[in-house]
Amino acid sequence: MHTSIKTFGKYKDDSIATPPQLSTELCCWLNSVAKQRDKKAFTELFNFFAPKIKRFGISKLNNEAMANELVQDTMSLVWKKAHLFEASKGAATTWVYTLMRNTCFDTLRKMKHKDNISLSDDIWPSDLTEELSDDSEFKDHLLNEKVLRCIDSLPLAQQSIIKGVYYQELTQEQLAKQLGIPLGTVKSRLRLALSKLKQQMGDRDHD
Amino acid sequence: MIKQHPTQAVLRAFIQGDLDPSVAIIVSSHIEMCEQCQKEVNQLTEIAAEKAFEQDIMDSFDPCTHQAFDSSLSKNMIDEIMSLPLDESMIEESVPNQEMYEDIEPAHSEQNQKIISHKDGHLPLPRALSSLDAAPWQGVGKVSRARFQFNDDERRLSLLKIDKGGQIPQHTHTGIEITLLLEGSFEDDMGTYQKGDFIWLDKAHTHSPITQDGCICLTLVSDALHFTQGFSKLLNPLGKLIY
Ligand SMILES: [Zn+2]
Numbered sequence: 001m002h003t004s005i006k007t008f009g010k011y012k013d014d015s016i017a018t019p020p021q022l023s024t025e026l027c028c029w030l031n032s033v034a035k036q037r038d039k040k041a042f043t044e045l046f047n048f049f050a051p052k053i054k055r056f057g058i059s060k061l062n063n064e065a066m067a068n069e070l071v072q073d074t075m076s077l078v079w080k081k082a083h084l085f086e087a088s089k090g091a092a093t094t095w096v097y098t099l100m101r102n103t104c105f106d107t108l109r110k111m112k113h114k115d116n117i118s119l120s121d122d123i124w125p126s127d128l129t130e131e132l133s134d135d136s137e138f139k140d141h142l143l144n145e146k147v148l149r150c151i152d153s154l155p156l157a158q159q160s161i162i163k164g165v166y167y168q169e170l171t172q173e174q175l176a177k178q179l180g181i182p183l184g185t186v187k188s189r190l191r192l193a194l195s196k197l198k199q200q201m202g203d204r205d206h207d
Numbered sequence: 208m209i210k211q212h213p214t215q216a217v218l219r220a221f222i223q224g225d226l227d228p229s230v231a232i233i234v235s236s237h238i239e240m241c242e243q244c245q246k247e248v249n250q251l252t253e254i255a256a257e258k259a260f261e262q263d264i265m266d267s268f269d270p271c272t273h274q275a276f277d278s279s280l281s282k283n284m285i286d287e288i289m290s291l292p293l294d295e296s297m298i299e300e301s302v303p304n305q306e307m308y309e310d311i312e313p314a315h316s317e318q319n320q321k322i323i324s325h326k327d328g329h330l331p332l333p334r335a336l337s338s339l340d341a342a343p344w345q346g347v348g349k350v351s352r353a354r355f356q357f358n359d360d361e362r363r364l365s366l367l368k369i370d371k372g373g374q375i376p377q378h379t380h381t382g383i384e385i386t387l388l389l390e391g392s393f394e395d396d397m398g399t400y401q402k403g404d405f406i407w408l409d410k411a412h413t414h415s416p417i418t419q420d421g422c423i424c425l426t427l428v429s430d431a432l433h434f435t436q437g438f439s440k441l442l443n444p445l446g447k448l449i450y
Contacts, residue, residue, distance in 0.1 A: 060225075
């Protein structure tokens with residue numbers, strides 16, 4: 001017989017999923033902050049996350065003042081970076097967790113050592129998860145076709161950069177040499193091409 | 208094919224930010240090379256996040272911290288945060304502007320990758336090492352080392368290069384020794400290791416790695432090595448070199 005005993009102390013995949021209603025709400029608030037700098041939505045996010053971040057902070061930093069600082073620093077990142085959150089790539093809670101974890105890690109290191117290197121962005125690169133989900137998306141046949149069509153619609157100069165980097169796996173330096181153009185031009189074309197692709201792919205997702 | 212991975216306990220400590228920085232760096236470097244661990248890390252992060260932000264955990268477990276977050280403190284913090292100047296990335300997102308993109312470094316991961324030269328060529332380094340500088344290579348015989356200049360108590364993070372046919376004499380450690388094989392292969396009494404393999408040894412282990420074709424490893428050693436066979440005096444410089 002199943003009883004509804006809560007297993008807080010343990011990792012149990014099936015017992016601790018965030019209720020779907022809550023995760024939808026969190027995503028909505030994050031979107032409003034990203035799009036309209038919505039202060040009410042941010043207040044909701046703050047009220048939800050702040051006490052829990054503080055609790056996390058106290059367990060890692062053993063100090064209430066520093067735990068409050070962790071709340072402030074993490075929530076500042078939520079405010080500033082809300083537009084970087086993509087609901088398709090993971091839960092809102094996961095995104096906030098990584099911001100909190102990284103901030104806490106760098107704080108701990110700065111407490112112990114004089115050098116001011118922030119390592120968390122190198123240790124947990126934010127595009128690691130994105131890369132993975134991109135990979136699995138790119139394996140999707142339909143999407144692959146979509147990407148190809150988008151690439152074909154780019155100006156030729158940008159096409160050759162994208163194809164060189166992603167299909168022939170050339171480095172940007174190699175491409176610059178091969179095409180006889182400066183490295184800076186390769187970089188700016190790649191950047192432009194990627195932003196156009198992102199736009200197009202995003203647009204098509206909505207129709 | 209990578210056969211040696213960090214244990215799940217290590218991966219869990221990793222995603223919770225509980226590993227010592229240099230251990231986190233070498234674990235992160237493995238994950239970058241290992242699709243299997245990337246998936247596991249993503250899952251563990253989701254689970255940890257759900258646990259940390261579970262709805263009713265505060266009410267049932269931590270009434271004091273819950274109350275300590277009073278409404279005036281909240282209000283002050285919220286006001287302060289919402290008056291922060293918006294940074295460029297937000298502007299970039301809302302107003303796509305061609306000229307602006309020209310100045311911004313591409314987000315492509317190749318961009319930040321550091322490449323280190325050694326006497327036989329070049330090696331792209333894991334991303335986790337991008338903010339660290341390595342001292343020049345130092346060598347004894349077929350073994351050379353470039354140590355990262357990085358403060359993490361008694362832990363030493365280095366690149367270790369063993370040339371073709373080279374060997375490190377049998378030794379034990381007083382602390383831990385973590386090895387991540389970045390290039391080439393080597394074998395020891397316990398097996399053969401390939402690129403990407405992550406080997407965590409503690410003081411219970413004795414081994415003497417040997418390499419046919421040469422290899423480069425990222426190593427983390429937390430204490431001096433003890434050579435367990437003769438010529439210890441002779442080998443002493445090697446022990447210091449590797450540690
Ligand atoms: Zn692995």
